[in-house]
Amino acid sequence: MSSAKSDLGSTVVCGSLQAASTRARPSRATGASRRRLRELRTGAPSVNRAAAAPAQSARSPQREAMAIIGPSRGQARGGSTRTPAPPSEAPRGDSRRPAWTPWARGTLPTKRRPAASPDEASVTMIIAAARTFARSLHGRLLVIGVGSALLALIAVLAIASLRDVGQEPLGEVDPGIERAAEFTLPALDGAAISIADYADRPIFLYFWASWCAPCEREAPLIEQLWREYEPLGYAFLGVNILDSEREARRFAERHGLTFPSLLDADSEVYLEFGVNGVPEAYFLSPGLQVQHKFLGELRESEFREMLEAIMSGGDGSAS
Numbered sequence: 001m002s003s004a005k006s007d008l009g010s011t012v013v014c015g016s017l018q019a020a021s022t023r024a025r026p027s028r029a030t031g032a033s034r035r036r037l038r039e040l041r042t043g044a045p046s047v048n049r050a051a052a053a054p055a056q057s058a059r060s061p062q063r064e065a066m067a068i069i070g071p072s073r074g075q076a077r078g079g080s081t082r083t084p085a086p087p088s089e090a091p092r093g094d095s096r097r098p099a100w101t102p103w104a105r106g107t108l109p110t111k112r113r114p115a116a117s118p119d120e121a122s123v124t125m126i127i128a129a130a131r132t133f134a135r136s137l138h139g140r141l142l143v144i145g146v147g148s149a150l151l152a153l154i155a156v157l158a159i160a161s162l163r164d165v166g167q168e169p170l171g172e173v174d175p176g177i178e179r180a181a182e183f184t185l186p187a188l189d190g191a192a193i194s195i196a197d198y199a200d201r202p203i204f205l206y207f208w209a210s211w212c213a214p215c216e217r218e219a220p221l222i223e224q225l226w227r228e229y230e231p232l233g234y235a236f237l238g239v240n241i242l243d244s245e246r247e248a249r250r251f252a253e254r255h256g257l258t259f260p261s262l263l264d265a266d267s268e269v270y271l272e273f274g275v276n277g278v279p280e281a282y283f284l285s286p287g288l289q290v291q292h293k294f295l296g297e298l299r300e301s302e303f304r305e306m307l308e309a310i311m312s313g314g315d316g317s318a319s
Contacts, residue, residue, distance in 0.1 A: 170296035172306075176274060180205065180288040183269045185239065185262035188249055193260050195288070198235040202310040203284040206236070207270055209243045210251035212278045214297035219255040221300055226259045229307060237262060241270045241278065285310040 180203075184194040195203070206222065208215040226236045236259035240248040245263055252261050264270055273282070276295075283292040283306045292306045 172292055172294050172302070175282065175290040175293040177290050180282065180284055180290055181269075181272045182288070183272070185264055185269065188245075188252055188261045188263065193237070193262055195237065198237070199288050200286050201233055201235045202286060202307070203235045203237060203282075203288070204229075204307065205282040205284060206238045207241055207273070207275050207278055207280045208238055209241060209278045210247040211243065215251075215279050216255075218279065218297050219251075219257065221298065221303065223255060223257055223259070225300075225303060225307070230259075232311070234307065234311075236260070239264050239269055241267065241275065283307070283310045 180195065182194065182196045184192055184196075187193050195205075204226075208219075222236070222238075226234075230236070238257070238259060238261040240251075240261055241264045245265075248261065248263060251257075262269075279295075279297065281294045281298065282290055283294070285291050291310050294302070294306065
């Protein structure tokens with residue numbers, strides 16, 4: 001009886017423990033249902049760790065080490081698919097940073113220019129110095145050339161002036177011609193005047209210009225003697241050279257010139273007479289015979305003396 005009660009008690013205790021263990025451990029079907037419920041709530045598939053464990057254990061030891069410590073430097077350069085860090089995150093002084101940065105927005109990648117070697121830098125400096133020296137030398141040579149030419153010209157003019165080259169002394173000089181060439185020129189009043197029309201008279205032939213200072217000074221004297229000698233049969237002819245008609249007309253009006261003033265616009269007459277400057281005067285006796293030639297500003301005494309000489313046809317000279 002007592003043994004039967006003990007067997008019954010042990011049976012009851014074992015049944016209770018089995019029922020408790022059954023309630024404490026969920027069944028496999030209940031765990032699967034919970035994973036399915038979690039997937040429906042979160043919208044993300046849950047990982048079956050028990051099913052993934054064999055796949056993880058299937059990896060080789062080398063891959064396990066790489067997963068823990070990361071790939072080596074050579075592997076990272078050769079086959080890594082990791083996205084490189086932007087320039088702001090790259091450490092300074094990192095030699096692995098690329099030579100150009102494609103992360104700058106709105107700009108194109110630009111390659112860095114490699115630093116020049118010492119030999120290349122020296123050659124560049126020598127070329128720059130040579131160009132600078134060539135420019136300065138060119139400017140100096142130009143200045144030296146122009147200065148030398150000016151000095152040579154000044155020297156030639158000085159020697160010519162000392163030797164009286166190209167100029168004649170002022171006053172009465174040798175005419176160089178015996179008879180005056182005939183010519184016809186327009187006058188300021190528009191009439192054409194020929195020197196041959198006055199060939200039977202004593203003629204005072206006067207070359208002048210409006211820009212000539214001595215001409216300005218002696219114009220009143222010439223006009224005064226013209227009015228005095230015209231009634232005596234003299235002819236006064238003025239020839240304007242190297243001048244404009246307007247300026248010549250203003251000069252004649254300013255000084256009140258009444259004797260004929262002719263315009264040698266083509267410079268033919270003064271070249272024919274060999275005029276070297278203004279004022280220059282020829283005193284012709286009747287028949288267009290050249291008696292006197294005077295260079296420079298006339299003085300009244302000399303002027304009157306030569307006018308008297310050509311009336312008589314004499315060849316006396318002014319004192």
